[in-house]
Amino acid sequence: MENQLTSELASKTSPLVPREVPQLPLVDPQQAARARRRNTIVSGVLLLLASVAGGLFFSLGRVEKVAEWKTHEVTRGEMVVSVIEHGVLESAENTRIVCRVRGENTVTWAIKSGEEVKAGDELVRLDTLVIEETIYEKTKYAHWSKAGSMVLGNMMRKASLAIPEYEQGRFQVEVMKKQEMIAQRKSDLQTGRNFENHAKEMLARGYESEWNVVQYGTEIKSLESALELEKTELDVLENYQRREKLAELKGEYDKWSAKHYAEVERSGANDSRRDRAIEELGFCVVKAPRDGLVIYPSMTKWKDEPDLQVGKSVHKDQVLLLMPDLAKMQVKIGIHESIVDRVKNGLPVTVKLMDRTLEAKVSSVALVASPAGWWRGNSVKYDTVVELTGINGLKPGMTAEVEVEIARLPAVLRVPASALLETVSGYSCWVETGDGPRRRRVELGDRNDLFVVAKSGLQEGDEVILNPLAFLEDAQLEAMKLFERKEEQQRQQKEAERATAEAR
Template identity: 50%
Template sequence: MSKWITRGIFTVLFLAILGTAGSLMISASSTDDSGPKLTHTVSRGGMKVTVTEQGVLESSENTEIKCKVRGQNTVIWVIENGTQVQQGDVLVRLDTLEIEDAINERTKYAHWSQSGAEYSKAEVARATLAINEYLEGRYVSELLTLEKDLAVAESNLRTAKNMLAHSKRMSERGYVSELDVEQKEFSLTQAELNLNATKTRIDVLKTYTKQMELETLNGNLKSIKATHAANVERAVLDANRRDQALEEFEHCVVKAEKKGLVIYPSAAAWKNSPDIAEGATVHKDQVLMLMPNLSKMQVKIGIHESVVDRIEPGMHAAVSLPELAMDATVYSIASVAQPTGWWTGNIVKYDCIIQLPSIEGLKPGMSAEVEVVMADYQDVLTIPVSAVLETETETLCWVMVNGKPQRREITLGDSNDVFIIVQDGLREGEEVVLNPLSFVDQAQQAALRTIDETKP
């Protein structure tokens, strides 16, 4: 059994012992065991062990109305907490100055980007046509010119050969000089060189110039296409940014999605005011308002760590409101404690949800007192807690026998801070002394002995 009973009694009654210490020192036997004493008759019956906590009503099903505007935004107007609204009613207005500037800036960039995308689109078409223009135009024209030059060179070569042969025949007959023959030979050589040069130019055109020009044109086309893709992507992004700013401008006026009650979300325990108020700053996805389902109400209470292990879902709870009382059920108990700090007095508690029946008139924010029944004993032997004295080694009470208190060692069970179950050591109908430290010498001596033994 925990020593809390002893320590609680010691704390309260030790002062009383000290107050009467003078008289006890004068005569330790002066206490009259047969004097008047407060007693209690040991009886059987029922006993409930409960824990009582304060809480506030809330809904287990809330429609969250969130901020859809990025960044930090200032609230310039908010509807009053607890207002009944219709679908489409304005709930919150946010400052739009920065968003309007963003819309103007992003619209300008969207137009610039679109202009660049249109220009690069025309460049892609021009580069695509340039390839066909070369293959079907310039290349064919250059090839025909060279083939014409080749035909002329071949003709000149034949003419040079004929002229040389004629000069040689005439030279043999003495009609022309050797110099004239040499001139015709030089003309033949020149014609052969011109023919070979023309053939070489045709081969270079077909083998190299054409490939080089196509590579250049295709590379230029790819480069322009990449530039165009980048311009298109930039135009899309800038347009999306503009459209997003326009959409966020619309979200600066927050409206109700349905009719019902709207309330402010609960602020943190250490804050003095709600997060949603005129002049407050909110951010994207922050919950601005709640629309609770009033048919699904609950109470959240904090259960002290000393008894949290005894609380289980399904336990009965009695809920008291200012003008209403109802039976309820424990729905859940948190596995992690609430944050602690100076605002909680560093007391460790666990959130416990009490599910309420569907009753008209329940509203979020109502204060409630919740009594959770941790155990309900029937036909058990009980005595008042004030009749018990616990020491370091034993648990005692004093029973009136023939008008005098008799020391009795007992075994205890569960307690509800007023009564405690006696498992062994007492019988039904016996009279136990209440507050034995005030009336029984043996109790006072046992208490003093326990205090001495606990001193360092």
């Protein structure tokens, strides 16, 4: 601007000088000084306005940023350490009504869950067509088997009589016949010998020919051979044929006896099947064993309908209905494995229902964890039972919020759990000060769902920023460091596993 004013002054003082010819400017010293002072003042004003505007912008931006986060005052007082789980009321003692019919059977009618019944009232009806056909078939088979067993029994008795009939009858007759034949052979032999002796005497006197004597000798040898044959046959009959025939007869008896007893067993089995089918026909109508409330069994976590339903099939020993004892109710919850060691029998419990709050105590804690499943997020939990005995108005299926008081800590410094952030060096929080947020490393103690005990790092009255990760760049940087560190650890673990696998 100063150059512009000098140029204008020169053009006024020397109007006759041509513009193409360069000339030295002619400047008034006082006017130039006033121009410099004016320029300095203007520049200073502009700088002042810029600084004020920047300060206001920064201040407004800071106020807006501070207004975004919330703080909580760290206080000292009593803190209850508890675990809250949700469960469903159930009876501690249930009368189970099970299906007593074998196989798969279709439900034709079922009582509604939650009905009050009297002893002897019908609860479930099952289809009886298959059982009735079974009764007819088994009755027919039972009669057939009985008739067959009677016929085979007669054959067995006949075979049993054949043994003494042969041993004391036919065998003795055959022996006597053989003995008679032997006696006859002996008599014939003696007669032949007498004729031979007489013929020899007659030959000596000259009254008989020598040929006749030889013929008598031949006949005697033939009679001797016949006698020996009869004796041998008698010996075979007494010592071999007798035993062979007795063995044959006894085998025949054993055969018919086995068939008879097998048919008797078959007949008994068919009778038993028929009688069991008749008994199961009565089981197709399920009746209430006592007065009380009837409910369906608890539905499994992954199904949206009960097992008992008209048109569906049920099997033997399946639990159809439950009759709970309303005077002995309980609620079963799952305690996570990380804190189950702190839950003991007798700890105070607060049970919140829809219309009331009950005070109770832990009754039992399972020693074995419940099977983990996808419906539990694959977390390991232990069943914990809280008994609610002698309380009127409780019904199975009511939802309950159960708070188990693990510990009660007096006069401890409490910091909200949402104000804490895990970092590489441990847990930290950010305290609001006059100079802005300041990070504090905190040593933690026990905790509940809302607060954590601060052993060190904080003082009573400190204002801690809630959810610092969403507002503070420092917190975000610390979280990123922890994330990178965990990624590096995972990478190293994978490399170690890969090296181990390659070494094998």
